[in-house]
Amino acid sequence: PGTRQELLDRISQQLRPxxxxxxxxxxxxALELAAKNDVDLERASIAGLVHDYAKQRPDEDFIAAIKAYQLNPELLHYGNAIWHGVVGAELIKRELHIYDEDILNAVRHHTTGDVYMTPLEQVIYMADYIEPARDFPGVAEARQVTAKDLGAGVAFQAQHTxxxxxxxxxxxxxxxLATYNAWVPRYQ
Ligand code: DGI
Ligand code: FE
Ligand code: FE
Ligand code: FE
Incomplete structure (x- = not known):
């Protein structure tokens, strides 16, 4: 990886404004949640910046990557909503030369969550859900719950999604569904 500015340039070439x-x-x-939850700030920054790197790639790129990197063929039954994180992480590794598995897993799991999530993965999963421009019924409660307890925020999002x-x-x-089962009953 290079400087932050190089990373910003690469990302802005991939995404509409x-x-x-x-x-x-x-x-x-992510930086705010990371500071509060003892998560490494540089990893939070990089993972936040790259989490949607592949969001605007054509379906053919994802299908080709699923085959080339021998990812779970079940992925072919889904679409961009799932691919941009799970398959996007592979594109980030190869194209941006980011090899930190915690960062890559934060990207892989940012849409669906997972049964086990590191603090960094939880931070990215929640930052994507509650960033200031998010506007859905319940977002205020999601922000409050997450500010109090990061894991409770994860449970909130898993249930509502x-x-x-x-x-x-x-x-x-x-x-x-696995994320729901792992997180939601625990916080009732
Ligand atoms: O990429 P963003 O829009 O920033 O956010 P995201 O990657 O968290 O995507 C959120 C969308 O993904 C939201 O519309 C719900 C959808 N999603 C989450 N889990 C699933 C899902 N869509 C399908 N079909 N199946 C899922 O399990
Ligand atoms: Fe996303
Ligand atoms: Fe999300
Ligand atoms: Fe996002």
């Missing part, structure tokens, strides 16, 4: 600005807000929110997917008849990636 609106998405790029979301990424900057996620970085800032699963609820949203089911209410809208969307396919549930198995990891999203």
């Amino acid at each position: 609106k998405r790029f600005h979301h990424v900057l807000r996620v970085e800032q929110t 699963l609820q949203y997917l089911i209410e809208n008849g969307l396919p549930v990636y198995p990891k999203s």
Whole structure:
């Protein structure tokens, strides 16, 4: 990896301005959550900046990467919502030469969560959900819960995301359900 500015240049070449600005807000929110939760600030910054690196890639790139890197073929049944994190992490490794597995896992799991998440993974999962421009019913409560207890924030998001997917008849990636089971009952 090079300097922060080099990383910003690479990311801004991949993303339209609106998405790029979301990424900057996620970085800032991740830095705040990291400071509060004893997470390494440089890792939080890098993971925040790269988390949506692959969001605007065409489906063909993801399908090719799933095959080339022999990722779970079940991934082919999903779409951009799942691919940009799980497959995006592989593209980040190869294209940006970021090899820190904690950062790569934070990207892999930022959409669905996971049963076990390191503090950095939790920080990125939550920063993406509550960055200041997020505006959905419940976001104020999500911010309050996360400020009090990062893990409780993870549980909140896992529950509300699963609820949203089911209410809208969307396919549930198995990891999203596993995240729900691992985190939600614990915090009731
Ligand atoms: O990339 P962002 O928009 O910043 O945020 P994200 O990567 O967290 O994506 C959020 C979207 O992903 C949200 O609309 C819900 C969707 N999502 C989360 N889990 C699943 C899912 N979509 C499907 N189909 N299945 C899932 O399990
Ligand atoms: Fe994302
Ligand atoms: Fe998210
Ligand atoms: Fe995001």
